Amino acid sequence: MEIEVGKYYRRRNGKVVGPVEKTNPHSTHPYFVGGFRYTPHGRVSLSNKSVFDLWEEIPQLTSWDDRLLELASHIAQWSKDPSTKVGCVLADEHNRVVGMGYNGFPRGVDDNPSRYEDRQLKYMLVQHAEANAILNSTGSTKGTTAYVTHHPCANCAGLLIQAGVVKVVCPTPSGAMAERFRESFAMATLMFSESKIERMLK
Numbered sequence: 001m002e003i004e005v006g007k008y009y010r011r012r013n014g015k016v017v018g019p020v021e022k023t024n025p026h027s028t029h030p031y032f033v034g035g036f037r038y039t040p041h042g043r044v045s046l047s048n049k050s051v052f053d054l055w056e057e058i059p060q061l062t063s064w065d066d067r068l069l070e071l072a073s074h075i076a077q078w079s080k081d082p083s084t085k086v087g088c089v090l091a092d093e094h095n096r097v098v099g100m101g102y103n104g105f106p107r108g109v110d111d112n113p114s115r116y117e118d119r120q121l122k123y124m125l126v127q128h129a130e131a132n133a134i135l136n137s138t139g140s141t142k143g144t145t146a147y148v149t150h151h152p153c154a155n156c157a158g159l160l161i162q163a164g165v166v167k168v169v170c171p172t173p174s175g176a177m178a179e180r181f182r183e184s185f186a187m188a189t190l191m192f193s194e195s196k197i198e199r200m201l202k
Contacts (some may be wrong), residue, residue: 061202064095065169068147069202071097072129076149078102080111081126084177088129089147090137090165098139101132130156134163145169151201153181157188160197167198 061069068089076087079102090099105111105125116122127135130152134141142164146152151173152160160168173185192199 061169061200065147065200068095068097068145069149069169071100072147072149075100075102076129079104079129080113081116081122082113083116085149086129087149088133090133090141090144090163091147092139092144098144099133099137099141101129101134101136103127103129104132128153128156131159134159141165150177151181151185152188153184154187154191155184157191161191161195165197167200168192169200170202172201 068091072087072089074087075089076085079085079087081103084103086103088099088101089097091097103126105115106127109125115125130146130148133146144163144165145167146160146165146169148168148170151170152168173181178185189199
């Protein structure tokens with residue numbers, strides 16, 4: 001693995017470090033970032049030579065990525081779920097929006113606030129933002145990028161894969177939601193990897 005100056009990387013423990021800076025070219029550890037020194041062998045070591053995990057490069061989001069994530073966040077506010085508001089935007093290679101959705105009950109189903117208070121009932125009734133974005137699409141979803149305000153669950157990962165989505169941009173799971181849906185998020189990550197779908201975590 002080659003470490004490049006200016007790039008950001010994620011260690012296996014989830015810690016993000018960067019950007020990489022070039023140090024003295026005559027140094028045995030030619031790269032320095034976030035308090036760590038990178039060796040030519042692809043490992044990170046402190047000055048005491050402690051060895052850390054290999055790094056994974058983190059692609060940097062473009063201004064369009066940021067705009068479309070902001071749009072997904074705006075759409076999420078349309079959800080009537082008082083505890084979890086999720087938005088999803090599907091955009092083609094030219095950044096044209098072809099689908100939008102947020103989490104909520106199907107059309108015509110009574111969305112009385114009391115139904116959202118019963119978590120088990122809510123989970124049975126709610127259609128996820130990713131599913132609604134696909135169903136609401138105005139054009140082909142093949143080759144699109146999904147911008148989601150939360151990490152997709154395993155079920156939604158399957159829907160995105162079947163819809164032909166090639167990239168998913170979303171935040172890194174955190175907090176209570178990350179703990180509650182750990183297995184589902186892990187399976188979604190595996191599915192994206194096996195399907196060769198790029199996943200960019202913000």
